[in-house]
Amino acid sequence: MPTNLPAEARAKLAEYSAARTLEEKIEKLEEAIGLIPDHKGTEKLRRQLRRRLAELRRELEERRQRRSGGGRDEFSVEKEGWAQIVLLGAANSGKSSLFNALTGAKSPVADYPLTTTRPFPGMMLFQDAELQLVDLPSVLTEDLRPTSLATRSIAVARNSDLILLVADASRDPVTELKSLTELLSDHGVSLRQRSCEVRIQRTDTGGLRLVVMGNLRCSYQEVVELLKSYGYRSAIVKVIGDADLDEIEEQVILQPVYRKALAVLTKADLVERSRIDRLAEEIRSHLRIPVVAASVNDTLSLEALKAEVFASLEMIRVYTQKDGVVSKRPILMPKGSTVLELAELIHKDLARNFRYARVWGRSVKVQGQRVGPDHQLQDGDVIEIRSD
Ligand SMILES: Nc1nc2c(ncn2[C@@H]2O[C@H](COP(=O)(O)OP(=O)(O)OP(=O)(O)O)[C@@H](O)[C@H]2O)c(=O)[nH]1
Ligand SMILES: [Mg+2]
Known part of the structure; x- marks a missing residue:
């Protein structure tokens, strides 16, 4: 990796990371890249920095367009629901079809590539919990070259809670997923908790x-x-x-960001079960990403996919109870969340005036047990909070 950088390159990268404006960042990064010697050991670093530079330039360009009255950015997707999950993949891999099947929304589908040209948000229900799904323009062409919208789609993925890496099971999904993870890594998005x-x-x-x-x-x-x-x-x-x-x-x-990922093999109806199993095994062992197969023509596979998506989010569903009535819709929180964190999420005052809570479910030995603020909740718990 990037050892032995000359002192002037380090100093320039330092100026870059300390720069406050976009213009200044671009200038410093351009200069820094020029100072990094061109050899095998710095190849990956230079590629990643050049991509970062391209992103910064694009951001600047967009800002200029917005100022000159171009309106709001059609690539910005407001978060809704308990989590934002994006569909990322190569052209024609079946993202929009899957998105429509999971949300009931209508993102355009066609048998030619690059149909989707802007992010398309929709809501997916998983056992009463609303999760936002975002269909994205393809980041790779069918022959796996980055598309012109790749950087913009990845920028949306970077801000999401989970990336679904969508690959067509009837093509060569292993190669497709490898290209996707490399592309993400070049953009500073790492899928593996290193x-x-x-x-x-x-x-x-x-x-x-x-x-x-x-x-x-x-x-x-x-x-x-x-x-x-x-x-x-x-x-x-x-x-x-x-x-x-x-x-x-x-x-x-590089200050990479980490994102959770789940590989989804689409069009499973076109491929033999034994081949899917072999592919899944290869993906798990070589790319070390969890994987699930689905077909839009098979409702059971879609239900299994939803459950897998929820598991990948590493969240728990908690139901609040008031005056003996349990809420219909759950509240979703990261695994390991405590009673006090839940109270804070509901209302500041509830946390401040917290006295105790009663819990029913997996996190307690005795149902209806009285617990303190630090008690860790589990998926499916019902809780009644008492405050002053
Ligand atoms: N047999 C089968 N075909 C599918 C399935 N999912 C999608 N397709 C077909 O695959 C083609 C591409 O589907 P899209 O959903 O448009 O793919 P996309 O990834 O959104 O593609 P672009 O946005 O155009 O890059 C269409 O002809 C779909 O009908 C599936 O589960 N089974
Ligand atoms: Mg599409």
């Missing part, structure tokens, strides 16, 4: 504070020196997991 994660929060004063939650395979001092060489003077830097200096450097430069 062994290490670096979170940097700049501060105005206080110097560099390093918090390590895991195993550092280098010294604190080396990390501090590295951060300084990239221009960080005052920041809280959390290193989570096991990391060596190279991994930390990669993250400091």
Whole structure:
């Protein structure tokens, strides 16, 4: 990875990451890329930085267009429901068909590629919980080259809660999924929780504070020196997991985001079951992404897909009870959420005046048990909160 960058390239990347305006960021990044030597070891880094540069330029262009009265960006999708899930894939892989089958909405479908030209949001119900699904324009052509809308679709995916990687089971889904994950990685979206994660929060004063939650395979001092060489003077830097200096450097430069992903093999009706099983096995072991197969002509497969999507979100459904009446619709929260976090989500005052709660469901031994604010809830729990 990107070791041995010349000092001037590091300094320029430091200026880039400290830059406040879009124009300044573009200028610094252009200069930094020019200073990175052109050899095998820096190939991936240069490609990723060039993509980032393209994104910044496009953002600037869009901002100019909006200012000159172009109206609102048709690629911005307002979040609704408990989570936003996007459909990302190559042309004609069946995204819009799947989206329509899952939401009942009507995104245009055709047997020619690149039918979808803007994000199309809809609502999917999973056991009374509303989840937003977004159909996106294809990011790869059928011969797996990035499309002109790839960067914009990926920008939507970057902000989502879950990415469904859609691949046609009747074509070559393994190659398709590999290309998709590479494209995402080039855009700074990583699908695998890596062994290490670096979170940097700049501060105005206080110097560099390093918090390590895991195993550092280098010294604190080396990390501090590295951060300084990239221009960080005052920041809280959390290193989570096991990391060596190279991994930390990669993250400091690119600051990738992590997104949960689920691979969906579409058009399962066109392929033999045994082949689907083989493909799924290959995807799980080589790409290490969970995978599920579905066909729009098979309702059972769609129900199974919904359940798999919900599982991938790693959320729990909690039902509130008031005066003995249980709410019809659940509240969704990240796994591991506590009673107090639920109270805060419902209303600040409920959290502030919290006394105790009663819980029915899997998180308690005795049904209707009285619990405190730190009690961790589980999927399907019913809870009644008592406050002053
Ligand atoms: N047999 C079968 N055909 C399907 C299935 N899903 C989609 N198709 C067909 O695949 C073709 C492409 O479907 P779309 O849903 O438009 O694909 P897309 O990924 O949205 O494609 P673009 O947005 O045009 O890039 C259409 O002819 C669909 O009828 C399925 O489950 N089974
Ligand atoms: Mg489409």
